[in-house]
Amino acid sequence: MKKIFFSSILILFLACDNIENYKKYYDNGQLSVTGKFKNGKRIGEWKAFYENGQLKEVLYHDENEKVFGEKKTYYENGQLKFRANYENNFLIGNGEYYYDNGQLSEIGTYEDGKPTGIWKFYFENGSLKKSGEVINGKNYDGLWKYYHENGQLKDSGVYINANPDGEWKSYHKNGQIYQIKYWTTGKLMNVTSCFDGKGNDLDIGTLKNGNGILKEYDINGNLIKEISYVNGKELE
Numbered sequence: 001m002k003k004i005f006f007s008s009i010l011i012l013f014l015a016c017d018n019i020e021n022y023k024k025y026y027d028n029g030q031l032s033v034t035g036k037f038k039n040g041k042r043i044g045e046w047k048a049f050y051e052n053g054q055l056k057e058v059l060y061h062d063e064n065e066k067v068f069g070e071k072k073t074y075y076e077n078g079q080l081k082f083r084a085n086y087e088n089n090f091l092i093g094n095g096e097y098y099y100d101n102g103q104l105s106e107i108g109t110y111e112d113g114k115p116t117g118i119w120k121f122y123f124e125n126g127s128l129k130k131s132g133e134v135i136n137g138k139n140y141d142g143l144w145k146y147y148h149e150n151g152q153l154k155d156s157g158v159y160i161n162a163n164p165d166g167e168w169k170s171y172h173k174n175g176q177i178y179q180i181k182y183w184t185t186g187k188l189m190n191v192t193s194c195f196d197g198k199g200n201d202l203d204i205g206t207l208k209n210g211n212g213i214l215k216e217y218d219i220n221g222n223l224i225k226e227i228s229y230v231n232g233k234e235l236e
Helices: none
Strands: 008-015 019-027 031-038 040-050 055-061 069-072 080-088 092-100 106-112 114-122 128-135 139-147 152-158 163-171 177-182 185-193 213-215 223-230
Touching: 185 213
Parallel strands: none
Antiparallel strands: 008 019, 019 031, 031 040, 040 055, 055 069, 069 080, 080 092, 092 106, 106 114, 114 128, 128 139, 139 152, 152 163, 163 177, 177 185, 213 223
């Protein structure tokens, strides 16, 4: 990342209420940051800009300098990058992330600054990529569904504290069932079925009770690779 140097800092004092208008500039004279201080603390609206003059970020500070209200960040091309609400420096409520083409990338909710509840992720073309519940700020939990970029279901199964568990089904891009796998708290134990894109049976490999070879195929039934597992874990 390009290192930014500032050529000057402009601070205008409003002594009557201890408010300082604050501005920073890039070497090219373009405004970089603008905001206000009150009694040495940031307060109110603050804005940051890219060196080309495009708005980069807008946020708000209360009298204790904590971030509150809606915060927005932008790409250098002007497209919205992120939008969410803050309370006492913590993310709260809906959070939205975007690609630089303006398409929604992910959306969900925050509680005390941590992702929680249902989150949805999207491909850059706008189709759903995956969706499910998040707990404890990062762990996937419950039913999650993954999709191919054409919108067809790719994988579906349950997480327990971020570990896949029980039956997981995988599908080809044409919607045909591909594999049925069984997990135990994050360990792949068995594969019971495997099909090509026309529904023809394929060799499932030797994986049993977490040990053996898993075979993976393309939609036409061509073998792509073989993966060795020991105690449910893929060998490096």
